[in-house]
Amino acid sequence: MDYEKLGLKMGLEIHQQLNTSQKLFCPCPCELQDKKPEYKLMRTLRPTQSELGMIDRAAYEESRRKLQFTYEAYKHDTCLVESDEEPPHPLNSEALEIALILSSLLNMAVVDEFHTMRKQVIDGSNTGGFQRTGLVATDGYMDTEYGRVKIENLCLEEDAARRIGQKKGHVVFRLDRLGIPLVEITTDPSMKHPEQVRDVAYQIGQVLRSTKVKRGLGTIRQDLNISISEGARVEIKGVQDLDLMPTMVENEVTRQIKLIEIRDELQRRNAEVMDEIYDVKELFQGTESKIISKALENGSVLAIKFKGFAGLIGVEVQPGRRFGTELAGYAKKMGVSGLFHTDELPAYGITQEEVESVRTFLDLQEEDAFILVADEDEKARNALLEVIRRAKTAIIGVPEETRKARDDANTEYLRPLPTASRMYVETDIPLQIIDRDYLEEIKSNLPELPDDKEARIIKEYSLSQDLAHQLVRRNRADDFEEVMASTDVDSTTVASTFAYTLKELKRDGKDISKLDIGCLKNTFNMVSDGKITKEAVQEVLIGVCDGEPSPEEAAKNLNLVMLSENDVEKIIAQIVSSNAKMVEERGIGAMGPLMGMAMKQLKGKADGKLVNKLLRDKLQS
Numbered sequence: 001m002d003y004e005k006l007g008l009k010m011g012l013e014i015h016q017q018l019n020t021s022q023k024l025f026c027p028c029p030c031e032l033q034d035k036k037p038e039y040k041l042m043r044t045l046r047p048t049q050s051e052l053g054m055i056d057r058a059a060y061e062e063s064r065r066k067l068q069f070t071y072e073a074y075k076h077d078t079c080l081v082e083s084d085e086e087p088p089h090p091l092n093s094e095a096l097e098i099a100l101i102l103s104s105l106l107n108m109a110v111v112d113e114f115h116t117m118r119k120q121v122i123d124g125s126n127t128g129g130f131q132r133t134g135l136v137a138t139d140g141y142m143d144t145e146y147g148r149v150k151i152e153n154l155c156l157e158e159d160a161a162r163r164i165g166q167k168k169g170h171v172v173f174r175l176d177r178l179g180i181p182l183v184e185i186t187t188d189p190s191m192k193h194p195e196q197v198r199d200v201a202y203q204i205g206q207v208l209r210s211t212k213v214k215r216g217l218g219t220i221r222q223d224l225n226i227s228i229s230e231g232a233r234v235e236i237k238g239v240q241d242l243d244l245m246p247t248m249v250e251n252e253v254t255r256q257i258k259l260i261e262i263r264d265e266l267q268r269r270n271a272e273v274m275d276e277i278y279d280v281k282e283l284f285q286g287t288e289s290k291i292i293s294k295a296l297e298n299g300s301v302l303a304i305k306f307k308g309f310a311g312l313i314g315v316e317v318q319p320g321r322r323f324g325t326e327l328a329g330y331a332k333k334m335g336v337s338g339l340f341h342t343d344e345l346p347a348y349g350i351t352q353e354e355v356e357s358v359r360t361f362l363d364l365q366e367e368d369a370f371i372l373v374a375d376e377d378e379k380a381r382n383a384l385l386e387v388i389r390r391a392k393t394a395i396i397g398v399p400e401e402t403r404k405a406r407d408d409a410n411t412e413y414l415r416p417l418p419t420a421s422r423m424y425v426e427t428d429i430p431l432q433i434i435d436r437d438y439l440e441e442i443k444s445n446l447p448e449l450p451d452d453k454e455a456r457i458i459k460e461y462s463l464s465q466d467l468a469h470q471l472v473r474r475n476r477a478d479d480f481e482e483v484m485a486s487t488d489v490d491s492t493t494v495a496s497t498f499a500y501t502l503k504e505l506k507r508d509g510k511d512i513s514k515l516d517i518g519c520l521k522n523t524f525n526m527v528s529d530g531k532i533t534k535e536a537v538q539e540v541l542i543g544v545c546d547g548e549p550s551p552e553e554a555a556k557n558l559n560l561v562m563l564s565e566n567d568v569e570k571i572i573a574q575i576v577s578s579n580a581k582m583v584e585e586r587g588i589g590a591m592g593p594l595m596g597m598a599m600k601q602l603k604g605k606a607d608g609k610l611v612n613k614l615l616r617d618k619l620q621s
Helices: 057-064 093-105 194-208 242-268 290-298 323-332 352-362 377-396 436-443 450-461 465-473 477-484 491-507 517-528 534-545 551-557 565-578 580-602 608-620
Strands: 009-017 039-043 068-073 116-120 130-144 147-158 162-167 170-174 181-187 220-227 234-239 300-307 316-318 369-375 401-405 411-416 423-425
Touching: 009 194, 057 411, 093 130, 093 147, 093 181, 093 194, 093 436, 130 181, 130 194, 147 194, 181 194, 194 220, 194 242, 194 450, 220 242, 234 242, 234 411, 242 316, 242 323, 242 377, 242 411, 290 300, 290 369, 300 352, 300 377, 316 323, 323 377, 323 411, 352 369, 369 377, 450 465, 450 477, 465 477, 465 491, 477 491, 477 517, 491 517, 491 534, 517 534, 517 551, 534 551, 565 580, 565 608, 580 608
Parallel strands: 068 170, 234 401
Antiparallel strands: 009 181, 009 220, 039 068, 116 130, 116 423, 130 147, 147 181, 162 170, 220 234, 300 369, 401 411
């Protein structure tokens, strides 16, 4: 693709949880709970007008779904602030300090006053119907091989509640995640190449990891904004795999190009979307379609007609996904399982005769199409109203949307793109003045950036570039240096353990959370003291993962503790005595076979250099 000619623009929004001792506006812990919830709350949410009397379109669409929300909570791990039954406490100063450090690392201009705002969100992820957020810094930058990228904003905000499940218009959330501090870092739309957006996401991630941020699945989330000149801005939520980013960009650009082609053909045909919804229930009496048969019992079978849409609903717009899938995405937001359209029928138990009866009933011409939805009457009607709205947009062009990232690098419809109408001032929290002297103190004590740290440990510890890169990338460099300060084991052995051994153990299903820094120090100190060999380190760590109380106990119970020099000497004397004839015939030439016998019998419980020395001395004597 010629991205310059297409006018490709991309921007990133990165959300990262901070590793603080308490939440942003209450003293609750910032840890997710796996125990049974102790009580529940019920809520229904509705949109409210902004100060200018406007209602956000995304909030309005959510309200039409008429969802009910249950919030699971705990007596001691959550509180009344998360339940929206008590005013927020003062701002977490530790979280603000981390945000200021990040702003400085990203070359940003910090604001003089931190003002907390309310951002309306009524998808149930916030009990009060809004998320608290505030601007910390603006106008930063980051250099890449494709050019400089501007970092527009850095905001400090509270994370949303954790979604547990959904069933028939009822959504369950848990309040343990609500209120955990996070930063939102937003770039400008200056990225023009798919590889560049991955590079920027990686670099920002590395800067984040140089500070006190949480690690692990779900603690960092990337949203990607994409547009082309004839298309529209689309926000893709939840891009987890950085390596999939370039493919996701390509697929979104392809989708917009295909939608533009569909628009041009619809306009050429003078296409029209009819507003009337038809009840075609009577046409499907005795149908073989299971979905429609079920709807005939307590629901409706409804149809709408599109003039000039024939053949276009089945056009592929993303790999394996068609324009009909786009329309179905809008219908599903209203609670139906899907829809039927003429480009895929007859199928799903719907016969050609039934298709023709619907075409005749709706008075369709050759280039016309119809959409069917079979479900409860209200849900089916709301679904078709959404499909009508989306189909009308297709005649105009590409709609602005918020879309959800899929594991196959495609996307699916989530909701309309939010507007500025959802922001208003938080009146329960006073503004916070950011002292300039305090900011200068932070700037004079900034943490080491990942690239600088990598270069330093290569030089200081004589590590290969690969090992140093893996330590920094896996956020193990500080642990590595702490162990090296307490042991004389060679740096390559220690680094390899952090960079690769721990990864292999985790992949094999071992609980490496038991291998804290104290455990690793003790293990390598045993090597320094001559109690175990370097080769035994992995087996000791496996023993601790499997339940041994300490590295010492693991080495003892697994028979890995090295023998004393005196014990080794006795074993060598016995081997030489048992092979006296070989020694008599070969003399020092028996060294090789006897060394193999000794190492096999010692099973790694003696250093090879010591065995070699003692055996040579014995043969020479």
